[in-house]
Amino acid sequence: MSFPAETLADVPGKDRTILLAWELGNGFAHAARLLWIAKRLIRAGWRPVVFACDPATLRTAYEAEGIDVLPTPPHASCFAGTPPFRAASYADMMGVCGYADRDKLAAIVAAWDVLLARHAPAAIIADYSPLLSLAAFRRIPLIPIGDGFVAPPALPDGGFPPLGAPQPDVWSPAELLANARAVQERREQPLPDSLHQIVAGIGAVVSIPPELDIYADWRSQPAAGPWERPEAPPPPPDAPRFFGYLRMSHPQARLTVQALIDTGLPGELFLRDSQPGLATALAQAGILLHDTPPPIRDALARASLFIHHGGIGSLADAATTGRIQLLLPRHREQACNAKRALETLPGTFITRQHTNAATLRAELPKLIAHRRAFRLAQESAARIAARPETAWAALQSLLTRL
Numbered sequence: 097m098s099f100p101a102e103t104l105a106d107v108p109g110k111d112r113t114i115l116l117a118w119e120l121g122n123g124f125a126h127a128a129r130l131l132w133i134a135k136r137l138i139r140a141g142w143r144p145v146v147f148a149c150d151p152a153t154l155r156t157a158y159e160a161e162g163i164d165v166l167p168t169p170p171h172a173s174c175f176a177g178t179p180p181f182r183a184a185s186y187a188d189m190m191g192v193c194g195y196a197d198r199d200k201l202a203a204i205v206a207a208w209d210v211l212l213a214r215h216a217p218a219a220i221i222a223d224y225s226p227l228l229s230l231a232a233f234r235r236i237p238l239i240p241i242g243d244g245f246v247a248p249p250a251l252p253d254g255g256f257p258p259l260g261a262p263q264p265d266v267w268s269p270a271e272l273l274a275n276a277r278a279v280q281e282r283r284e285q286p287l288p289d290s291l292h293q294i295v296a297g298i299g300a301v302v303s304i305p306p307e308l309d310i311y312a313d314w315r316s317q318p319a320a321g322p323w324e325r326p327e328a329p330p331p332p333p334d335a336p337r338f339f340g341y342l343r344m345s346h347p348q349a350r351l352t353v354q355a356l357i358d359t360g361l362p363g364e365l366f367l368r369d370s371q372p373g374l375a376t377a378l379a380q381a382g383i384l385l386h387d388t389p390p391p392i393r394d395a396l397a398r399a400s401l402f403i404h405h406g407g408i409g410s411l412a413d414a415a416t417t418g419r420i421q422l423l424l425p426r427h428r429e430q431a432c433n434a435k436r437a438l439e440t441l442p443g444t445f446i447t448r449q450h451t452n453a454a455t456l457r458a459e460l461p462k463l464i465a466h467r468r469a470f471r472l473a474q475e476s477a478a479r480i481a482a483r484p485e486t487a488w489a490a491l492q493s494l495l496t497r498l
Contacts, residue, residue, distance in 0.1 A: 187291050239494050244311045340356070402421050
């Protein structure tokens with residue numbers, strides 16, 4: 097579907113409506129990021145409308161600010177191979193959400209067309225939204241935002257850098273581009289020359305410290321940094337303590353939690369997929385188990401060691417608070433994040449697949465009290481906090497171009 101400019105001009109207030117969206121990825125970090133941005137856009141005179149693949153995430157917080165949260169058009173995975181799905185690059189992420197099936201892609205883009213005509217935004221802020229990016233291509237100014245993984249740079253040939261060690265593509269990027277061009281041709285809209293061109297918009301805002309950008313070696317401009325300048329790293333706790341944010345469906349997480357119980361180390365946990373009876377064992381060991389995720393920076397202020405899976409949000413929190421990190425990656429993106437953090441963030445450690453319970457019981461007491469690792473992590477956090485650059489400033493600069 098196409099709609100002419102004169103149709104948009106009839107929509108009241110269209111010039112100050114800005115659409116924020118996230119189509120892919122686990123919800124909390126994306127929802128929190130868009131809420132933070134939307135609140136500041138309101139202060140700047142914009143009227144934000146948010147589309148989320150999980151509108152229930154932080155709905156109460158959005159409603160408190162008077163911000164509409166609507167569902168994105170649904171999409172289904174195009175992957176029909178033998179699990180697990182392992183993307184070779186961001187092209188495969190585009191393929192799995194719809195680009196690998198021309199008819200599915202056309203249907204999702206048509207659904208976005210209806211929503212764009214209804215809300216007539218002057219601009220779009222897109223967090224991990226490759227389907228919306230095609231619907232808006234060359235019609236509505238689009239600014240992709242997010243961590244390095246969801247805002248990849250282009251290679252000289254228009255492709256994407258590999259995710260970790262090179263491996264065969266799940267789908268041919270040329271096939272995915274052909275599907276996108278066919279959908280655009282059917283809609284009588286501009287044809288992209290590359291997959292990256294579809295998601296590049298008018299300029300990306302990579303909202304992490306450069307130390308955490310898995311694509312840093314391929315970018316012409318470094319990541320913009322956090323959305324706002326972080327506070328100075330909090331001092332160490334009075335005594336060594338840990339905070340863990342883990343999924344108990346992961347084998348290494350189960351081993352690690354049991355080792356924490358066995359060693360009697362003091363600390364706090366928030367666990368997903370927890371098993372019956374575990375709360376009792378943790379209480380007997382003196383470990384505080386949170387029912388809901390606590391404010392991460394507050395929890396880290398009470399800890400010297402942060403144990404987590406290597407999600408980019410958790411890595412950024414640890415990097416800016418200056419805490420020792422123990423990483424238990426669950427999937428490819430987290431493994432890429434962990435590799436980058438091990439190279440650039442002092443005080444970062446990782447468990448391997450062969451790490452056993454005995455090793456964890458022996459090493460965790462040493463790690464939680466590792467003074468040199470803590471000091472190096474604090475120094476790194478102080479350097480990050482001293483930088484004047486922020487992602488919010490980068491976003492404002494792009495918005496002025498509108």
